[in-house]
Amino acid sequence: MNSLDTAKIRADFPILQREISPGVPLVYLDSTATAQKPAVVLQAMQDYYNTSNANIHRGVHTLAEEATAAYERAREKVAQFIGAASAREIIYTRNTTESINLVAATWGRANLHAGDLVILTEMEHHSNLVPWQMLAAERDLRLEFIEVTVDGLLDLDCYRALLEQQPRLVAFTHMSNVLGTINPAKTLISMAHDAGAVTLLDAAQSIPHLPVDIQQLDTDFLAFSAHKMCGPTGIGVLYGKRRILEAMPPYMGGGDMIKRVHLRNFSPNELPHKFEAGTPAIAEVIGMGAAIDYLQAIGMDAIAAHDHDLIVYALERLEEIPGVTVFGPSAEQKGGIASFTMKGVHPHDVAQILDREGIAVRAGHHCAMPLHEKFHIPATTRASFYLYNTQPEVDVFISALYKVFQLFG
Amino acid sequence: MEDLYREVIIDRYKNPQYRGALEPNDITFEDDNPLCGDHIRIDLRLGESGRIVEAAFDGHGCAISQASADLLIESILGKTIEEVRLVKKQDVLDLLGIELGPVRLKCALLSLKVLKAGVYGLGEASDDLIEV
DSSP states (O other), X not given: OOOOOHHHXXXXXXXXXXXXXXXXXXXXXXXXXXXXXXXXXXXXXXXIIIIIOOOSSSOOSHHHHHHHHHHHHHHHHHHHHHTOSOGGGEEEXXXXXXXXXXXXXXXXXXXXXXXXXXXXXXXXXXXXXXXXHHHHHHHTOEEEEEOBOTTSOBOHHXXXXXXXXXXSEEEEESBOTTTOBBOOHHHHHHHHHHTTOEEEEEOTTTTTTSOOOHHHHOOSEEEEESGGGTSXXXXXXXXXOHHHHHHSXXXXXXXXXXXXXXXXXXXXXXXXXXXXXXXXXXXXXXXXXXXXXXXXXXXXXXXXXXXXXXXXXHHHHHHHSTTEEEESSOGGGBOSEEEEEETTBOHHHHHHHHHHTTEEOEEEOTTOHHHHHXXXXXXXXXXXXXXXXXXXXXXXXXXXXXXXXHHHO | OTTTTOHHHHHHHHSOSSBSOOSSOSEEEEEEOTTTOOEEEEEEEEOTTSBEEXXXXXXXXXXXXXXXXXXXXXXXXXXXXXXHHTOOHHHHHHHHTOOOOHHHHHXXXXXXXXXXXXXXXXXXXXXXXXXX
């Protein structure tokens, strides 16, 4: 195992001290859905409310100045965290879903017309599928999908063939929330650009777990949420290349996104405010900044290595259990996500029994119904790992699965 | 608050030296601060040597935005366009001699933003102009 000091890390997360029932500690294996929050993130938000709470940007009083400074400082942190050229390329949204919807509603409506091709993949979360279906219905677009192989990888031959049809946009997930597959984003993006397409990378699962460098990836858009990276819910990010964001029409109308307003017209504000109408989630933005500080202090490389060690171990142990099938590629090509079925047992029953043992996993289609259709399964049970999980927790999980097997076997 | 409203700022606000309009002019530009509605227009006249021989501003807004414009105009008289392009955010803050938070900074730097958009011949002012 690598050198993450999990005992020290676990002490940073108050929720990890709780028991699900007397004597049964929480084993949280659902970070892919949302990560737990360290005390420093909660404290940063509480400090803001206790000492500096004020609306941002227009006020001239001390609290407003402090709130504005903290809000914009977090934007600098985000920019630095992903390697953006400027903080003005960082747009605050509610979450990954809103970031993608923003692109569909503004860039999409301005640039996509009848017959235009949008390439997605068969492994997309509904958030990177439904917005494009909605726009396709409105604009009569063509949607095509890079197929997923039986190993849970994207079929690059299929992608190459689709690229020959002059796509306008290629939008795909960096890391599958079901299979755990880490897609070769840099290559896929570069191929899309060669074909003249704009790219959108859904980084909801990759940003919390891997070092992500915008300059290296060169994607046109990137979307992620704070809550999966130890930050609060209700705040997400859309990164966009400056020239593309500049050319896009605004998203929602209202306060803060305007430069001038007359009774019958308005002119939009500069980036990034052009896309941030209304009072934003100020405390959550500050919480996200604290989460970035926290993750960076530990190190994204170290976190990725820790996740990798856990998934290697978990896959090894899962193979021991009769009737268990794990979906997705080998540990070398995936993050810390194990979605599996157990023969003769419905995933909901697996999850229910694991809960009795204090283990939190997720059961269902994980907002990726088409992918489950592809594998001819209605649902899977998903265990996912993060920086606070340990090898002994994997052992608890495996022992509990044996109990499920015995109960139903 | 004494700091923020130094005598020079109140004085320049009440009795600006360079408020007005130049018609005709060689360069003119105007813009707003969307946060509070401050407005500044700057007109410049160039001499045969290419130096700024006359300059004026007009507009409305808080004492900081208007005093900053007046001080900035004074500081660029006699300079070439190339020299004005090199004026930095800190130069304006030094003229004002005060420390400002992020909200009031926008007020203080509106005139610099307008001036720079003018001397660069831009169609639109951008916050990039006052980032350094």
